[in-house]
Amino acid sequence: MPETAFEPWNDPDAKPLIQFRNVTKQFGDFTAIDDLSIDIFEREFFALLGPSGCGKTTMMRMLAGFETPSAGMILLDGQDISPIPANKRSVNMMFQSYALFPHLSVYDNIAFGLKRDKLPKDKIDARVKEMLRLVQIEKFAQRKPEQISGGQRQRVALARALAKAPKLLLLDEPLSALDKKLRQDTQFELMDIQEKTGTTFVVVTHDQEEAMTVASRVAVMDHGKLKQVDTPERIYEAPNSTYVADFIGDVNIIEGHATAEGDTVSIAWAEGQPPIIGTPSKPMGDCKVSFAIRPEKVAIAAEKPQDRRNLVQGKVLDIAYLGNLSTYHVQLVNGTVIKAQASNTRRRASLPFTWGDEVWLSWTDTAGVVLES
Amino acid sequence: MNLRRFSLIAVPYLWLLGLFLIPFLIVFKISVSDIALSIPPYTPTLELSEGWGGIKDFFSQLDFENFEFLATDDLYWKSYLSSVQIALISTFICLLIGFPIAYGMANAPKEWQPTLMLLVILPFWTSFLIRVYSLIGILSQEGMLNQFLMWIGVINDPLTILNTNIAVYIGIVYTYCPFMILPIYATLIKLDGSLLEAAEDLGCSRTEAFWRVTVPLSKAGIIAGCFLVFIPALGEFVIPSLLGGSDTLMIGKVLYEEFFANRDWPVASAVAVILLLILIVPIVLYQRNEQKMMEAEQ
Amino acid sequence: MRRLTWFNATSLTLGFAFLYIPMIVVIVYSFNESRLVTVWGGFSTKWYGELLQNEAFLDAAWVTFKVGFFSSIIATVLGTMGAYVLVRGGRFYGRTLFSGMIYAPLVMPEVITGLSLLLLFISIGLDRGMFTIILAHATFSMCYVSVVVSSRLVSFDRSVEEAALDLGCTPFEAFRLVTLPIIAPAVISGWLLALTLSLDDLVIASFVAGPSATTLPIKVFSSIRLGVSPEINALSTILIGIVTIGTIAASLTTKRAVARRQREEQMAEQSA
Numbered sequence: 041m042p043e044t045a046f047e048p049w050n051d052p053d054a055k056p057l058i059q060f061r062n063v064t065k066q067f068g069d070f071t072a073i074d075d076l077s078i079d080i081f082e083r084e085f086f087a088l089l090g091p092s093g094c095g096k097t098t099m100m101r102m103l104a105g106f107e108t109p110s111a112g113m114i115l116l117d118g119q120d121i122s123p124i125p126a127n128k129r130s131v132n133m134m135f136q137s138y139a140l141f142p143h144l145s146v147y148d149n150i151a152f153g154l155k156r157d158k159l160p161k162d163k164i165d166a167r168v169k170e171m172l173r174l175v176q177i178e179k180f181a182q183r184k185p186e187q188i189s190g191g192q193r194q195r196v197a198l199a200r201a202l203a204k205a206p207k208l209l210l211l212d213e214p215l216s217a218l219d220k221k222l223r224q225d226t227q228f229e230l231m232d233i234q235e236k237t238g239t240t241f242v243v244v245t246h247d248q249e250e251a252m253t254v255a256s257r258v259a260v261m262d263h264g265k266l267k268q269v270d271t272p273e274r275i276y277e278a279p280n281s282t283y284v285a286d287f288i289g290d291v292n293i294i295e296g297h298a299t300a301e302g303d304t305v306s307i308a309w310a311e312g313q314p315p316i317i318g319t320p321s322k323p324m325g326d327c328k329v330s331f332a333i334r335p336e337k338v339a340i341a342a343e344k345p346q347d348r349r350n351l352v353q354g355k356v357l358d359i360a361y362l363g364n365l366s367t368y369h370v371q372l373v374n375g376t377v378i379k380a381q382a383s384n385t386r387r388r389a390s391l392p393f394t395w396g397d398e399v400w401l402s403w404t405d406t407a408g409v410v411l412e413s
Numbered sequence: 414m415n416l417r418r419f420s421l422i423a424v425p426y427l428w429l430l431g432l433f434l435i436p437f438l439i440v441f442k443i444s445v446s447d448i449a450l451s452i453p454p455y456t457p458t459l460e461l462s463e464g465w466g467g468i469k470d471f472f473s474q475l476d477f478e479n480f481e482f483l484a485t486d487d488l489y490w491k492s493y494l495s496s497v498q499i500a501l502i503s504t505f506i507c508l509l510i511g512f513p514i515a516y517g518m519a520n521a522p523k524e525w526q527p528t529l530m531l532l533v534i535l536p537f538w539t540s541f542l543i544r545v546y547s548l549i550g551i552l553s554q555e556g557m558l559n560q561f562l563m564w565i566g567v568i569n570d571p572l573t574i575l576n577t578n579i580a581v582y583i584g585i586v587y588t589y590c591p592f593m594i595l596p597i598y599a600t601l602i603k604l605d606g607s608l609l610e611a612a613e614d615l616g617c618s619r620t621e622a623f624w625r626v627t628v629p630l631s632k633a634g635i636i637a638g639c640f641l642v643f644i645p646a647l648g649e650f651v652i653p654s655l656l657g658g659s660d661t662l663m664i665g666k667v668l669y670e671e672f673f674a675n676r677d678w679p680v681a682s683a684v685a686v687i688l689l690l691i692l693i694v695p696i697v698l699y700q701r702n703e704q705k706m707m708e709a710e711q
Numbered sequence: 712m713r714r715l716t717w718f719n720a721t722s723l724t725l726g727f728a729f730l731y732i733p734m735i736v737v738i739v740y741s742f743n744e745s746r747l748v749t750v751w752g753g754f755s756t757k758w759y760g761e762l763l764q765n766e767a768f769l770d771a772a773w774v775t776f777k778v779g780f781f782s783s784i785i786a787t788v789l790g791t792m793g794a795y796v797l798v799r800g801g802r803f804y805g806r807t808l809f810s811g812m813i814y815a816p817l818v819m820p821e822v823i824t825g826l827s828l829l830l831l832f833i834s835i836g837l838d839r840g841m842f843t844i845i846l847a848h849a850t851f852s853m854c855y856v857s858v859v860v861s862s863r864l865v866s867f868d869r870s871v872e873e874a875a876l877d878l879g880c881t882p883f884e885a886f887r888l889v890t891l892p893i894i895a896p897a898v899i900s901g902w903l904l905a906l907t908l909s910l911d912d913l914v915i916a917s918f919v920a921g922p923s924a925t926t927l928p929i930k931v932f933s934s935i936r937l938g939v940s941p942e943i944n945a946l947s948t949i950l951i952g953i954v955t956i957g958t959i960a961a962s963l964t965t966k967r968a969v970a971r972r973q974r975e976e977q978m979a980e981q982s983a
Contacts (some may be wrong), residue, residue, distance in 0.1 A: 428850070
């Protein structure tokens with residue numbers, strides 16, 4: 041393992057900062073969190089990703105102290121935090137609405153938490169100035185929240201939450217209120233600030249792009265359960281279920297029956313179509329499977345490629361031109377539609393393919409993921 | 414539940430229990446007691462000192478005589494009916510006067526609107542009694558209204574308006590009109606102007622657009638305004654006693670007189686209980702309308 | 712879309728004439744030299760002088776002021792607590808009854824409220840006087856305060872309070888440092904409403920006031936029953952004047968606040 045890699049989750053000796061141990065949370069009859077266990081390590085930038093109602097916000101609110109688990113235990117630094125009220129936890133939160141105090145200036149908003157700790161005045165002042173510098177809003181210190189823009193409010197909220205130097209910072213949909221351009225710039229700043237301060241960040245988001253960009257690890261959640269916890273690239277390239285594969289990015293999913301052939305499997309999936317050859321992550325016997333393959337890993341060509349085992353022919357049904365890429369929806373003879381992506385490397389007079397063209401789709405043996413269904 | 418939360422809830426809760434609910438139960442209790450020539454002027458009184466026997470005695474002596482009395486004496490029937498009638502008609506007149514004002518306000522130039530709003534709110538903060546009083550001078554035999562009518566030659570002899578039911582109608586409409594205007598204005602001002610343009614675009618004439626778009630969409634405000642006038646008008650006491658005549662029958666006035674002039678507390682209490690029963694239906698309807706308006710806003 | 716048509720102009724003119732002419736007549740006749748209330752006898756301020764010498768009116772005004780002052784303060788405190796319980800209280804035993812008791816007095820006929828409170832005071836043997844009027848006024852005006860304050864509480868982002876807790880406030884500190892400053896305008900208007908309701912109230916006060924305490928509305932009512940008088944005109948003019956100045960001042964303050972907010976929003980956009 042190279043020294044630069046930050047992967048405490050692979051180190052059996054690393055002590056987690058946060059541990060969820062079989063945590064369940066119920067609201068009446070509704071189970072928001074279902075017997076969930078997870079470890080989060082110091083200095084991690086951890087993302088909870090899922091559709092609304094999947095329980096990610098509940099997890100965050102339990103960490104902040106606004107909800108208590110119905111069963112199970114949450115440990116912070118090895119200590120059970122359920123008896124500690126929100127105002128005594130060394131955990132701070134950046135709210136989705138930012139929740140800035142409208143009657144206080146930017147400066148006083150950031151100083152608010154420090155004043156509660158009864159720190160001496162000069163220390164508070166020094167810390168607030170440091171925070172203002174960190175998020176680059178020194179100019180606006182004396183303004184009220186409604187006198188600054190949305191992006192600046194976001195920074196104030198971040199500075200306020202970081203001011204008390206919490207062990208853990210929670211960010212609830214931190215960038216959802218910003219427009220797309222600003223959001224992308226801010227993502228990198230957020231990573232930068234996380235690295236500079238060395239604080240553990242847990243971010244809740246429904247935006248997969250945001251989670252993939254900022255996080256060291258992503259937890260994909262659904263119905264109160266963790267579907268997969270892994271690094272962004274493993275979540276994308278090696279999803280462990282069709283749910284994860286489908287939730288993150290674009291994917292073609294083909295159902296079929298697998299027969300083992302050494303390291304590979306042969307998947308029979310439709311009458312009259314050649315079987316798909318795939319490489320499962322671990323050896324598997326004969327069973328029903330789902331084959332998931334990303335559109336950008338499917339090559340599209342007018343001429344029949346010679347060296348590929350996975351090869352199908354179809355007709356271009358639809359083209360989505362995205363500027364840098366084009367996605368082709370190709371309909372096979374049996375009606376199945378497969379998406380293939382090609383980058384538009386040349387300025388063009390006409391697209392290489394157009395509606396109704398006969399094309400060949402192909403992919404390598406390891407391009408897709410074979411999932412037992 | 415910690416102590417702080419408990420006391421936060423308990424203080425206003427107990428205050429309202431002691432000064433709103435319990436007084437109410439006392440009214441109910443006295444309404445089923447008998448009149449007596451003593452202080453307090455009703456029996457039985459609850460003697461807790463006599464223990465269980467006292468409580469049993471107390472309950473065995475309660476009856477519905479007072480309600481039977483209300484049913485047999487047509488004074489009460491007539492006052493209930495006439496209160497409902499006066500309240501209904503005045504509500505309707507309020508709507509006829511209030512809607513055009515609210516409509517005019519909502520369609521006035523934007524920079525006028527705060528001032529117009531202020532002009533409606535001002536009477537609302539002004540003493541109710543003074544506003545009723547100001548009508549006396551206008552409506553009396555030699556008052557401004559008669560002088561004006563005679564001056565323009567509509568009448569030759571002064572009309573008797575004060576101390577009649579007409580004066581009561583005028584009084585209620587005059588004092589409660591702002592309650593009608595404000596909720597209607599609130600719904601009209603929220604009305605999206607492009608809806609009317611859409612209606613005209615689809616072939617409505619302007620009048621048709623008014624009846625088919627504006628009126629249905631301000632329904633919630635109209636209903637709220639009607640209840641806000643009807644409910645207090647029904648139990649009104651000041652207006653009938655200052656502007657009405659001796660033949661003006663309104664239940665609030667009857668209750669007041671029964672209590673203070675006749676000192677018949679049990680009957681006064683029974684009158685109050687029935688008035689409340691009559692009011693429950695409009696109050697429940699009003700609450701439902703408010704809820705619908707709130708849901709519509711979310 | 713906003714144009715003043717003839718129909719609108721007419722309905723506004725007639726409508727406001729209807730609302731204002733009676734009061735204007737009262738104000739004009741308060742400066743009438745003649746005691747006859749329908750004949751103009753020249754300009755004079757003598758009725759104001761007489762009013763200020765009328766001990767009975769002055770005493771009643773003083774009682775009314777004291778009642779209004781104390782009852783509105785109690786009502787504001789209790790009403791704010793009540794609003795907080797309604798909006799942020801969560802579930803507790805008897806919550807429905809509680810909200811019922813907050814809303815019911817708003818639609819209760821005054822004669823019934825007055826009667827029931829009087830019967831309560833008699834049955835617990837409380838001597839009637841200023842104290843009982845204060846209790847009665849505080850009770851019904853706290854409900855108005857609750858409604859005003861709770862509409863503000865409902866509309867403000869709960870996470871602001873959570874942020875205060877998150878940053879180390881106790882629940883009480885969060886209320887004092889964050890919630891209260893934010894809802895302060897609603898609390899103040901609730902207090903003003905409570906004060907006005909108390910100063911205006913005739914019916915409830917006449918039930919629960921004993922012979923020892925007469926409020927201004929009770930005094931005015933008994934003299935109005937005898938007919939129109941120039942002193943009452945003068946008194947009415949003073950009261951209308953106070954309300955007018957107060958309302959206009961309040962609306963100017965709001966207007967200025969709105970203008971300031973607009974400027975600030977512009978500033979925010981420019982700084983972005």
